[in-house]
Amino acid sequence: MSFLTAEPVRLLLALVCIMAFVGLNAAYLVLAERKGAGRFQRRPGPNEAGYGGWLQPVADVAKLLSKQLIVPPGTDTILFRLAPLMVISPAMMCLAVIPFSQTLVARNINVGLLMVFSFGSINVMAIMLSGWASRNKYAIISAARVVSQNVAYEIPMLLVVITLLMVTGTMNLSEIVRQQAGWFWHWNLFKVWVNPLMPVTFVIFFICMLAETNRAPFDMAEAESELVAGAFTEYAGMGFGVFFMAEYANIVLGCSLGTVLFLGGWQSPFGLWSGVVWFLLKLYALIFTVIWVRWTFPRTQFYNLLNLSWKILIPISLFTLLLSSAMIKLF
Amino acid sequence: MIAPTDIPDRTNLQETFVLNLGPQHPAAHGVLRIKMTMDGEYVTRAEPIPGYIHRMHEKMGENRTWAQFLPNTGRVDYLSALHYNHAFVGVVERAARIEVPPRAEFIRVITSELNRISSHLVWWSAYLVDLGGFTPLLYAFDDREKILDLLEAVTGSRLTYCYFRFGGLCNDIDDVFITGTRAFVTQMRPRLKMYRDLVTDNIILRKRLEGIGPISAELCRKYGATGPVLRGAGIAYDVRKVEPYSVYSQFDFQIPVFPEGDAMARYRVRMAEMEQSLRIIEQALDKLPAGPVMGKVPRVLKLPAGDYCYAVEAARGRHMVRVVSDNKEIPYRVKLRTPSFSNLSLYQEASKGMILPDALALLGSLDLVIPDIDR
Amino acid sequence: MIPTLEQLAERFSRLVATTAVLPQSPLPVTIGSTPAVAVAPPVAAGADHTIAPTAPPPPVQTVDYSLKGYHLDASISPRQVVLAAEILDQNGFALDTITGVDWIAQNEMEVVYDFFHPLSILRVVVRTRLRRDQPELPTISPVFPGANWHERETHDFFGIRFSGHPDLTPLLLPEDADYHPLRKDFTA
């Protein structure tokens, strides 16, 4: 079995695993979302396909795969086909550097965080391309919204992450988790003695993550009651399915990042039995919160959204950055 | 929130495009079409184009007897069918001078107010869906099903009621209905409080609605807009108080008025109206007299020649029926003055210079039922 | 702001007594009878009224609300509708509806304007009659912008033309509709 340790094979295996992880997560998070929405709304949710509805995602994917494939007339054919690929592949790439546990990481690189953010930005471009290529007015409005929304929220997100980097002093995600070993007050979220505003930065991070993944209450891109289906209006079958998957893949990525950066990754809350289970627990708790938020709040208005970023989040995150640097300099 | 005065005047720019919203669009609540001339996300001109569900109600009125037209009234504004029933039986009773037994009038009030609550609940849920909040729809429909259970037991249908008859009602109510209605009233009050806490006081919703789509009382008057739109503009006009019909003058209830004139004011008017409707139902149940529910009606109904009007306060505003009779068994002309028609007609003026989400928030706050516009 | 019924009745009587029209009224003369008071008699006057009335009832009359559903019934010349609308506008009335009635037996079209007062119980009906083969009268949409749609609808259903109307295209009927379904001689 020595060939398994060969680096290219290991990488290939890791990629396959990541793709399976993303695919399964996307499929079953859709089900979780639908079942969860049912719970929030006093109804059972999908429960007829298979035992308790467990085969619902299978049915959905099989149906989407077997739908007619068309490229609507007048669209930019290449971009139209390219956009779904461009939206899903960055999310998969990013997961390669996420440390699921001490050993379970596809590629432990020193600039992991940088890579996540650089690949994460491609997502925006993909949605913009899909909106542009669709030759649909709703799609193009949605694309314009996505760009301004993501530009607005990238800034506080990065400011928050820089604050965190000052605390950790490294961009290696495994190293960041390792620093948070011990009891739960060693997590970056609770390191108030380094920066008293650490919980606030986490809240800002979470809000920005919601906005970056275009989730409610910031789902400007797919504002159903305004823009029909936004940038995805003209997509059908699996093209649309891929966008659907990418939304959940991005949620998984964003929540993983939140877990790694703030919640101690694979570290257990009381210093014992650390492992991948803790990572998954924290990850799904965050994802559950994302779903919960979606089914609780109405959508914000577009200008309120931008105001929130430019007038509230950016000043606060700048202040935390300042405070952090001052505290580090002083103590 | 951007106040409307902050928006630059973009009506003279040339780089506009036309966004054809509808007739199939999630915010169109059916088949309304709005031709929006847009400059980016700013609406420079929004022209509603109704008529996609025109169903010839007025033509049908001239084709059938007075009684045969009654089921049609339940299908004009299907969400407040009983009010439309009431207007039509009211005009025929006024013209033919038919006496309605008091018990029938009280039951009319009870069922009408239940219908008003269910209509407002549908509006509320659909409006929240417009604003991107989906869960309230399910809660509101849960409550609405309880009303529908009650009404179905006495009227026989869930939605397009045809319960009122010339001179009374087709069925008397029973004790099950009375106890069920009382139970519903006690259940509904905490639910309304929950909706207030969870939804109305939500910061996102308030930021989304406050100051959006201001409609002044003068604009309402010029366009004939009524109902919650007018009351949300600070005018306490309610047909139940101003032109009291049926036995509404015997009840103690208030007309909720909010002077701001924005979408939030219209929202609050409807939420407060549900509470007032509960009050009316309680009082009517307490005062419910005994007796028959059907008065004396001639076997062959012919209305004396002339024209007659009867207005009611439907869930969406003032609904008036104007009939012209030429002393025959069939009407010469039936005109339905529907509130949604007038309320929508001011949309073009009120939506100028808004951005698309606000324009749709304004559209939803008018509470439109499209067949009510198109008839 | 709230006028009494007597004041309004008196104001309308003065209106019908004159032949005053708007000086800038663009209306071509389409009415057969020139004196305004002598326009065809109103349909609905009293309980004893029949289709072919023997004596024309007064053009302005107050009626019993409980019997009719309105308080004041004014029959005016088609050319005076804008003046009538202005009177009601100045007194704070709101437009309820505009509709038509096709009196095919008398070869006439009737246009009925309903007004309500948002602050009091006061309902006014203004009616006017036109020749059926040439139904045309001025628009009141400059006074009440809400009349725009009501007039378009009346044009849809009856083919009554409102001169000066900004956009008299079909509202409820399809864009290319050239029929007027509520005319009594309409066949599909």
Add this chain to the structure above:
Amino acid sequence: METPVDTSQIVQFATLNDLLALSRANSLWPLTFGLACCAIEMMAAGGPRFDISRFGAEVFRPSPRQADLMIVAGTINKKMAPAVKTLYDQMLEPKWVIAMGNCAISGGPFVFPGQYAVVEGVDKLFPVDVYIPGCPPRPEALIEGILTLEQKLTGKRRWPVVKPPQ
């Protein structure tokens, strides 16, 4: 000249077809498309009491490209008919149509001699798979319609038919 061979008799993907039919039947995404009164009952069918999400059919898609099922809920008039036809054409194969309510079936109560506005049945425009009578049909009837459509797809009935007591 040879007649083309009907390959479907030779090459068959029986199991795959069955599985696909089963998948499609369990994932009927309707178009968000209400016309009139019946649309409210369609909404009620998605409500907590009836909940069509149990059958995976609650994913109302506003864009016809992503929908599999068009529930024609209400009257179609002649002004609307071209738009409905366009929506049907924009949906991608395989697609199904449920005519909900009497108006969609035949024009319902709005048909009378001399009517000028109503299309007398949506099947005048495009083929319909399931008809649900009623004015408006109850939400249970819509669920029954969806089950009937599923039966049409898979050949199997999901729940036994309940016979009303005589």
